[in-house]
Amino acid sequence: MIPLGAVRSLLYLLPPLVIVMIQNIGNTDSRWTLVTFAIFAAVSLAIILPYQMLNWAFYTYRYESGYLHIKSGVVFKKERSIKQERVQTVNIRTGILQRLLGLASLHVETAGGGMESELSLTAVTIEEARKIKETLESSAHKLEKEKETAETGEEKVANEAASGSEAETFEEVYRISSPELFLAGATSGRFLLLFSLIAAVFSQVMPFIPETFWENMIEQVTSTAAATVVLVLIVLLLFSWFISALAFMIQNANFTVRRQKESLQVSWGLIEQKQLTLKLHRLQALGIHEGVLRQLTGRCALIAEVAGGGSREQNYVTVLFPLLRSTEVANFLVRILPEYQLPRTIVPLPLRARRRYIFRALLTTLPVIIPLQWAPYGWIAFILVIPAYFWGLSRYNAGGTVIEDLQLTLRFRFINRYKILVRRNYIQALEVSSNPLQRWWNLRTVQASVLSSPAGKSFKVTDLDIKEARNLWKWYSRS
Numbered sequence: 191m192i193p194l195g196a197v198r199s200l201l202y203l204l205p206p207l208v209i210v211m212i213q214n215i216g217n218t219d220s221r222w223t224l225v226t227f228a229i230f231a232a233v234s235l236a237i238i239l240p241y242q243m244l245n246w247a248f249y250t251y252r253y254e255s256g257y258l259h260i261k262s263g264v265v266f267k268k269e270r271s272i273k274q275e276r277v278q279t280v281n282i283r284t285g286i287l288q289r290l291l292g293l294a295s296l297h298v299e300t301a302g303g304g305m306e307s308e309l310s311l312t313a314v315t316i317e318e319a320r321k322i323k324e325t326l327e328s329s330a331h332k333l334e335k336e337k338e339t340a341e342t343g344e345e346k347v348a349n350e351a352a353s354g355s356e357a358e359t360f361e362e363v364y365r366i367s368s369p370e371l372f373l374a375g376a377t378s379g380r381f382l383l384l385f386s387l388i389a390a391v392f393s394q395v396m397p398f399i400p401e402t403f404w405e406n407m408i409e410q411v412t413s414t415a416a417a418t419v420v421l422v423l424i425v426l427l428l429f430s431w432f433i434s435a436l437a438f439m440i441q442n443a444n445f446t447v448r449r450q451k452e453s454l455q456v457s458w459g460l461i462e463q464k465q466l467t468l469k470l471h472r473l474q475a476l477g478i479h480e481g482v483l484r485q486l487t488g489r490c491a492l493i494a495e496v497a498g499g500g501s502r503e504q505n506y507v508t509v510l511f512p513l514l515r516s517t518e519v520a521n522f523l524v525r526i527l528p529e530y531q532l533p534r535t536i537v538p539l540p541l542r543a544r545r546r547y548i549f550r551a552l553l554t555t556l557p558v559i560i561p562l563q564w565a566p567y568g569w570i571a572f573i574l575v576i577p578a579y580f581w582g583l584s585r586y587n588a589g590g591t592v593i594e595d596l597q598l599t600l601r602f603r604f605i606n607r608y609k610i611l612v613r614r615n616y617i618q619a620l621e622v623s624s625n626p627l628q629r630w631w632n633l634r635t636v637q638a639s640v641l642s643s644p645a646g647k648s649f650k651v652t653d654l655d656i657k658e659a660r661n662l663w664k665w666y667s668r669s
Contacts (some may be wrong), residue, residue: 198658244307251311253325258298276300278472280323282465284316289463294319298326362449362525366512371445372492372511376431377483419420442512449526456510471495474640475649476510477613478519478528483605488516493641533599536590542631543653544586550584589651591636591658593665596640602651610649616640620666622659634659 244264251260258272259632277300284294295312296319311319368373443460454468477493484490492510514522555574562568588603598609598617619639628634636659637650654662 206332229585241445241546250608253322258326272298272300274326277326278469279467280326281467282319282323283462285462288313292316297323308631323467332440364447364449364511364522364526365512366440366442366445369487370513371439371442372435373487373489374442375435376440377481377487377489377513378434379481379483389408411512430460438512445510445512447526454510454526468494468496470529473527474616474642475610475647476527478609478611480516480607484513485607490511490516490519492519495640495647497641529613531594531597532611533592533594533597535594536599537658539586539589539651539653540633543589544583545655545657546627546631546633547589548579548582551578551585554578589653591651591662593662598662598665600638600649600651602649608649609636612638612640612649614666617666618646622663628653632656636662 231425240633245262248264248267249262251258254261256274258274258277260268260270260272262268277298279299281297281299282294283297290295291313294311294316295310296314297310310323314322343402353384391563421528440460445458446456448455448457452470454470454473454536456466456468458464474497475495478490479493480490485569491512492514493508511522523530523532552575555571555578556575559571562571585603588601588607592599592603596614598612598614600608600612602608617638618641621637621639623635623637624633631653632655633653635650635652636654637648639646639648
């Protein structure tokens with residue numbers, strides 16, 4: 191734990207080192223700058239190592255009688271006692287260095303845990319991590335059974351335990367193939383962020399490239415400097431796209447979802463392997479996310495809205511499956527989440543709502559078109575009306591709702607298209623609202639809110655027919 195903590199702390203010094211090296215290329219004083227930085231790193235290491243030793247010595251934990259006791263702190267002491275009922279998930283992560291040393295990091299998330307995990311052990315043996323995980327999860331399952339016994343009686347629980355012993359061991363597994371994983375990374379849209387970073391680094395390095403190199407490129411590849419710039423941008427874009435797709439594959443390698451009786455187990459990662467257990471009662475809503483690029487390939491991603499835990503958990507819990515064919519979603523739900531069902535039909539928005547969607551889309555172009563009218567050839571900006579029209583039309587076509595038994599499905603679009611599946615008992619609030627223009631056209635806006643980390647989350651569909659809005663209200667308000 192001590193060397194790992196020290197190495198992790200020193201990694202934060204790498205970005206400044208890279209910036210210093212880039213900015214001092216060709217500078218005669220760059221050697222002294224690097225020497226100064228090396229001295230600073232050595233002093234930092236001399237401070238970090240003793241601190242990590244003290245932090246390890248003062249961090250203790252124990253489990254007894256349904257409580258998890260934790261003591262930590264070097265300068266400021268902190269003691270916590272967590273009830274077993276508050277434990278939501280127990281996650282295990284193993285990086286490459288940890289696996290070589292036979293270690294793992296364990297994180298215990300609790301309801302209302304805030305930004306940090308209630309218990310974070312960065313370097314325990316894999317056996318110890320699994321033992322803690324099994325102890326906490328088995329204890330939680332025991333508490334649920336005791337609660338069920340108090341509510342329904344011992345005889346019913348005993349019968350269910352006898353008849354459901356096979357169900358405890360039964361599990362369904364769903365994995366993603368390597369080609370699909372690469373396609374997920376290629377269509378995720380993350381390459382734009384990487385492209386901006388690569389372009390920024392290239393702009394710092396470009397002044398040090400000899401002019402003869404650019405002259406030879408213009409002579410051999412293109413005839414003008416402008417074409418050369420365009421070619422360089424295209425090469426950087428393709429390079430960033432490939433690297434981001436490859437990084438996505440490494441990050442989500444071996445992505446597997448296992449369904450057990452009352453929980454979902456998700457595992458993924460090549461360099462850093464992660465394991466997550468998600469209790470089904472925490473799954474508040476299921477989202478089907480269709481990005482623009484993924485719609486072209488007939489794919490989507492499954493997103494889980496989860497209640498409880500800290501906001502850190504949102505970074506990895508919500509992705510239930512990174513990429514799935516749209517035609518396979520129904521089969522996935524039958525095997526992994528039979529509590530949810532993919533609706534066969536969607537009640538579309540009324541025809542009179544189409545003009546409102548198109549009009550709102552056209553309004554977004556005015557802040558760009560009007561100022562450009564004072565510039566030469568500003569009338570060319572009116573071409574923005576065409577994509578705005580089709581954007582508003584696509585948002586209208588995507589909107590809709592449907593009720594099937596105890597499940598509400600909302601479909602809407604901003605840029606990407608979303609389909610939200612939520613059961614009635616998980617809807618915290620259902621709001622039906624209207625403005626004067628909507629009342630004139632007998633239209634309404636419906637918004638459903640669920641309890642999702644770190645705060646509540648809402649989904650809404652605008653300009654529903656008033657009859658459909660009333661049906662949703664009656665369905666939700668019915669006892």
